[in-house]
Amino acid sequence: MSRILVLPGDGIGPEIVDEALRVLEAAQARFGLDIELDHGLVGGAACDAEGDPLPEGTLEKARAADAILFGSIGGPKWDKLERDKRPERGLLRLRSSLGLFANLRPAILFPQLAGASSLKPEVVSGLDILIVRELTGGIYFGQPRGIKEENGERVGFNTYVYTESEMKRIARVAFDLAMQRGKRVCSVDKANVLEVTELWKEVVTEEAKAYPEIELSHMYVDNAAMQLVRAPKQFDVIVTGNLFGDILSDEAAMLTGSIGMLPSASLDENRKGLYEPCHGSAPDIAGQGIANPLATIMSLAMLMRYSLQRGDVADAIEAAVEKVLDQGLRTADIHTEGSRKVSTGEMGAAVAEAL
Amino acid sequence: MSRILVLPGDGIGPEIVDEALRVLEAAQARFGLDIELDHGLVGGAACDAEGDPLPEGTLEKARAADAILFGSIGGPKWDKLERDKRPERGLLRLRSSLGLFANLRPAILFPQLAGASSLKPEVVSGLDILIVRELTGGIYFGQPRGIKEENGERVGFNTYVYTESEMKRIARVAFDLAMQRGKRVCSVDKANVLEVTELWKEVVTEEAKAYPEIELSHMYVDNAAMQLVRAPKQFDVIVTGNLFGDILSDEAAMLTGSIGMLPSASLDENRKGLYEPCHGSAPDIAGQGIANPLATIMSLAMLMRYSLQRGDVADAIEAAVEKVLDQGLRTADIHTEGSRKVSTGEMGAAVAEAL
Ligand SMILES: CC(C)[C@H](C(=O)O)[C@@H](O)C(=O)O
Ligand SMILES: CC(C)[C@H](C(=O)O)[C@@H](O)C(=O)O
Numbered sequence A, B: 001m002s003r004i005l006v007l008p009g010d011g012i013g014p015e016i017v018d019e020a021l022r023v024l025e026a027a028q029a030r031f032g033l034d035i036e037l038d039h040g041l042v043g044g045a046a047c048d049a050e051g052d053p054l055p056e057g058t059l060e061k062a063r064a065a066d067a068i069l070f071g072s073i074g075g076p077k078w079d080k081l082e083r084d085k086r087p088e089r090g091l092l093r094l095r096s097s098l099g100l101f102a103n104l105r106p107a108i109l110f111p112q113l114a115g116a117s118s119l120k121p122e123v124v125s126g127l128d129i130l131i132v133r134e135l136t137g138g139i140y141f142g143q144p145r146g147i148k149e150e151n152g153e154r155v156g157f158n159t160y161v162y163t164e165s166e167m168k169r170i171a172r173v174a175f176d177l178a179m180q181r182g183k184r185v186c187s188v189d190k191a192n193v194l195e196v197t198e199l200w201k202e203v204v205t206e207e208a209k210a211y212p213e214i215e216l217s218h219m220y221v222d223n224a225a226m227q228l229v230r231a232p233k234q235f236d237v238i239v240t241g242n243l244f245g246d247i248l249s250d251e252a253a254m255l256t257g258s259i260g261m262l263p264s265a266s267l268d269e270n271r272k273g274l275y276e277p278c279h280g281s282a283p284d285i286a287g288q289g290i291a292n293p294l295a296t297i298m299s300l301a302m303l304m305r306y307s308l309q310r311g312d313v314a315d316a317i318e319a320a321v322e323k324v325l326d327q328g329l330r331t332a333d334i335h336t337e338g339s340r341k342v343s344t345g346e347m348g349a350a351v352a353e354a355l
Helices: A013-031 A044-050 A056-064 A087-097 A111-116 A164-179 A195-208 A221-230 A242-255 A294-306 A311-326 A344-354 B013-031 B043-050 B056-064 B087-097 B111-116 B164-179 B195-208 B221-230 B242-255 B294-306 B311-326 B344-354
Strands: A002-009 A035-039 A067-072 A102-108 A128-134 A146-150 A153-163 A184-189 A215-220 A237-240 A263-267 A273-277 B002-009 B035-039 B067-072 B102-108 B128-134 B146-150 B153-163 B184-189 B215-220 B237-240 B263-267 B273-277
Touching: A002 A013, A002 A044, A002 A056, A013 A035, A013 A067, A013 A294, A013 A311, A013 A344, A044 A087, A056 A087, A067 A294, A102 A164, A102 A242, A111 A311, A128 A164, A128 A242, A146 B195, A153 A164, A153 A195, A153 B164, A153 B195, A164 A184, A164 A195, A164 A237, A164 B153, A184 A195, A184 A221, A184 A242, A195 A215, A195 B146, A195 B153, A215 A221, A221 A237, A221 A242, A221 B242, A237 A242, A242 B221, A242 B242, A263 A294, A273 A294, A294 A311, A294 A344, A311 A344, B002 B013, B002 B043, B002 B056, B013 B035, B013 B067, B013 B294, B013 B311, B013 B344, B043 B087, B056 B087, B067 B294, B102 B164, B102 B242, B111 B311, B128 B164, B128 B242, B153 B164, B153 B195, B164 B184, B164 B195, B164 B237, B184 B195, B184 B221, B184 B242, B195 B215, B215 B221, B221 B237, B221 B242, B237 B242, B263 B294, B273 B294, B294 B311, B294 B344, B311 B344
Parallel strands: A002 A035, A002 A067, A067 A273, A128 A237, A184 A215, A184 A237, B002 B035, B002 B067, B067 B273, B128 B237, B184 B215, B184 B237
Antiparallel strands: A102 A128, A102 A263, A146 A153, A153 B153, A263 A273, B102 B128, B102 B263, B146 B153, B263 B273
16 A cells, blocks of 8 residues: 655645546556545645644654655745745755655656747757756755844855765766666766865766766756757756756756646655645636646656556556647646647546546 | 956957957047057966966956956866866956956847747847846855865865845946846845845845836746746846856856857946956867857957946947848858858958948
8 A cells, every 4th residue: 555645735736736636546446556645734824724834743644655746835925924934944844854855857848839838849849858956955955054143234144065975866866767768967066166066076977987878977057057048958867956956947847838747756765755746836826727737647647656666657647648638638828729728627637537 | 548458368268359359459440549458368378377377467467457358268178177276266266356246247139140049039039138147256255165074975065155235236236237228127046945045135125225216026046047948038137146147147148049149247346347258268169260259349348338438439349240240240150041151350350340
């Protein structure tokens, strides 16, 4: 039996997670999966109910689960709260408490949606990049940090720090994943300026020795931001730290023009993971039934593949998504002339049906 | 009399600076400018000659000058040197020693080169963004920094730090520049994670009170990296810190498809400045006479505008560049069918002639 904890969160989170659960039900029926679902509060919803974006109860349930299906968090309603109570902090604490250090963010262009990209079709057609972002270290968690008073003025400070072992383990995840793909890894750093990334480059290079088949390259982060725009198809797997990964994975996702389609996985050492769409909680459209549930449904596919070791179920879910896209079904965010505009619920139902 | 220090640097630096000087000569003839030129070594060239990427003599000349015309630095030849001797460190020390805290990086799409962008024409046509990047603080210069041994492993660390006064002065530069443009400023931070940028957001908001006509917005850096790809024309002026500015200005420059066209200015409190093209030293094509000198020529125009207060000369140089583009002259990097491919020297001569 596998335990999945469901954390819908805020904004459109509950709606899109509902559709993923509908697809999960269809998958259980078809594949006879033995899954126990649990539910919990996180983010603004948890703040409202219990005054904490990651209540102890949720964390306990998360520890007990094999995988977590996560919606999205945040919204203007909670922006004025003190720092530790803000929804984002709940997500950051969850990642860190569970040791979910490996964040996998694919940027894939669905041929059916090629027109949605702001880039020229020839630049992005067939795009298939995997960004591997370190998720529990770097400047996100470095100490000391804060805002202090010095010489009569305020000073803000954070610390960008990585240990050798943190670098090694994320490099290995990237190499292992690249071995199942194009066998090319580009490590992104700013080694010409930042010592921490100078060490990053060194350690990644050392780890690569154990993977003679991998072609490893290095790129400065400013150049990577340019190359993603200029010629994104040059990349196979990109591995980088927490902050650069945050920036580059969003940039890469947007190249596809359909961020509402992109899933992500955050894994620990034992492939226990948290799965969430790349997009945010979109409070402006919450509750209207127009959000795109496909990124969450594809996140469920990743959950099957990585945490439940059911690549077959993952393949089937992904095929079902392709099928409804082929049928011309589109939520508002990816709708173009000639296709059929559907609601969040219709889209979820269609995928479940196709499965 | 104005003194300009010329620092050609490495790679294609000397070739492109030569063409800018040819244009400067034409400008002197036309406008009767009283300019004294000085020359110095920087980067790898200075390392080779004097073992230091920023020799004391060069720094003295730089202090004495009203403006610096800079080519480009770096190349594989010097990558193996110890950290302090590398060409980039020379540039960083120069920026910091002269207090060149305000880095202005325009991302402009020349209508004549619209086809060069990897983005769809309707997404980028008419693009005109100005990125104002803080250049002498932040994680680039923060202490402590280094690589140490701890618990039997290596640990890399850097410090991201900004004082209130550093934030204030760069915000004011951005607001002043926006007042001469579209009056909209977007401040980019990661205030939901990093305290230093939480303070940044606060201070920028406070400073904005003195500019009631300015429309100020805030954006997280990951979202900014996305929005630049999705809909770059939404931006007028972007203001941000050193590292985010490094990444976003390169991304924005690449949106135009012609990074060989984009100049930059780095100014101190008194508008003394260093002017350099946004592109690098391109060692692979150095010495072949095929590099595009227009970014350096446009940097000379910025020099006239900001450090020499000669907006009229700047306008004339920019008009001359437009004219040769209209004539269909293109260096290899921006060449397309139907236009005339010219060498570095031919391009420089044509602009000088047009002037
Ligand atoms: C919400 C925020 C803290 C988070 C991050 O920066 O990691 C988000 O941008 C992401 O990428 O998942
Ligand atoms: C060469 C390097 C140190 C420099 C920087 O990071 O500032 C460059 O990328 C730039 O943007 O001028």
